[in-house]
Amino acid sequence: MSAAVTLRRDAALQTRNTFGVAATAPVLAEVADASRLAEALQTPELRDGIALVLGGGSNLLFAGDPEGPVLALSGQRVQPLDAAPDCDGAIVRADAGVPWHAFVMRMLDAGYAGLENLALIPGTVGAAPIQNIGAYGVEVREFVHAVEAYEPASGRLHRFDNAACRFGYRDSLFKHAPDRYLITAVEFALPRTPALRLDYAGIAEELTAMGVDAPTPRAVAEAVIAIRRRKLPDPAQLGNAGSFFKNPILPRAQAEALLAEHPSLPVFRGADEHSRKLSAAWLIDACGWKGHRDGDAGVSAAHALVLVNHGQASGAQLLDLARRIAASVQARFGVAIEPEPRLIGARW
Template sequence: MGGYTLIENASLLKRNTLRVDARAKLLAEVRDASKLPELLDFPAIRTSRLLVLGEGSNILFTGNLDGTVLAMETRGVLVEQEGDLTRIAVAAGERWDDFVRWTLGQGFAGLENLILIPGTVGAAPIQNIGAYGTEVAEFIESVEAWDRIERRVVTLDRSACAFGYRDSLFKHEPDRFIVTAVRFALPRQHVLRMDYTGIREELERMGVSHPAPFHVAEAVVHLRTRKLPDPAVIGNAGSFFKNPIVDAAVGEALKHERPELVAWAGKDGRWKLSAAWLIETAGFKGMREGDVGISNRHALVLVNHGKASGEELWAFAQRVIEGVHARFGVKLEPEPVVIGTS
């Protein structure tokens, strides 16, 4: 069919980085965003659950999906120059890491700290992906999406996207918008973010005294590859747990009790706690039961050592959440979307 392909009883094993062997009743691979209205009018799709899936790097299936998985596989990058600022419209199906490397090669700044994050460009605003002191929302000018309620293409500016920590409008209305493109505003010159733990030390190790964006990107690549297991080698979804945000009183009490607590004071007076520190201190780093465990390289990473089911992975994650809460009184939340739980 022109612009899309439909596959019945489709395996999702290679479409999620946790390597869960789940299946979807129907898989729709979309190569032309203009065909979405036609595709979504199919009775089998219109009357069942619809899940938009990128590279599956931010999802945990705890069972099969009795509905349709829609995979945006559109491609394209459009550049518009305006003074020192460049606007870049990118199709949702482009790979995020490929796009970041392209921007660096073109001499743009801003996204260097977000290199090596798996997933697609269309998924980036949904999660408001972030790493090493940078969030993608800072450089998004607008998001183009198909509005399933109004049945039209809409353009949502940054404020309308309601970005927050690992959060956005798209998370709060998951059944409404299908992201088709993202417009970025990138400068040629940008103050480099090098204060996040390890970046300056890595630059020194590299012998770089006057860093450019591509140097920071290289430092982040070194840090990520040392800390985070490669999904191509062992099933994982990167950081599985969010850093919890607590009121100042809670943070201060914990810091008083545990001076070694890793935490950061936010601009709003609240504290962001290191979920990795909480998990490791609670004794879960490197723990394994069967094919499920927490990486011995990074306490935030839930791993599938072999053929663990989604149910087994989620049960182990719940055990970590409960263990941290019992130890510190702080409730962790998962970063990935968990499909199949109430």
């Protein structure tokens, strides 16, 4: 029988994070069969605990080296399970290691709808529920049926239904306890009948430009892919982790006071009537950061929310730039902005 885990010492992580910054893991452990995770975690190198669960490395910044072993779950199974309870589709279970975009396209090809607006988001299926990935008016929580996760501290395999995941804007139960739960698989409830969401950020216009007048979920995904390719730098060409800052959520009165002073500031409804979400991109742009560059650490010229590595920037240099951006937004607007990616080897 093959080993439950593959181990590598002093493993370089530069190609395993989309910022492309250098970092070294004392041990990198890869587990393909999640049913052998408990066994894998008993190997001497992992017995004292792991410092980081690593997916595609597209939502973290190595500001330093991880202080202990790094674990990657590389299972690749995708299986339809039952009919979905509340829709005409099915429950589909995917292993944590399945690349997210490939999963979206595979589901669309199989005739399932829902995930089309989330096409081309980098990363893995296992990481998708952690920050409740979202794009173009859709969040993954709308389709998560259950999350299966192993808890090393208790040795239990948990199954969280949608409510138990406590999803919020770029948030979930898992985000608050990094590495407590190792997500081994996610079950999605996917309808066959589409309910297309076209009213967000140019999707309808893109479909028109593509000559599509009766859009299918697949066509919407193609439109989203085209828009994303134009707007966001490709990490393969220019290191980045997508949006570096979350849109800040403020009490309604504070947001309205800012809007009165800055009428072009985009303000959206928050989680309830009493809160408002502001555009972090607008705030950063207004402070003059778009296209800024300090050596190889910079801000995308196309998108003020995206920090970029022009080549040899270190994680510490990118973090320093991020802190200066946040300080300038705080000084000018009195608004605190926070990073979306997880920081490894540093605190915000």
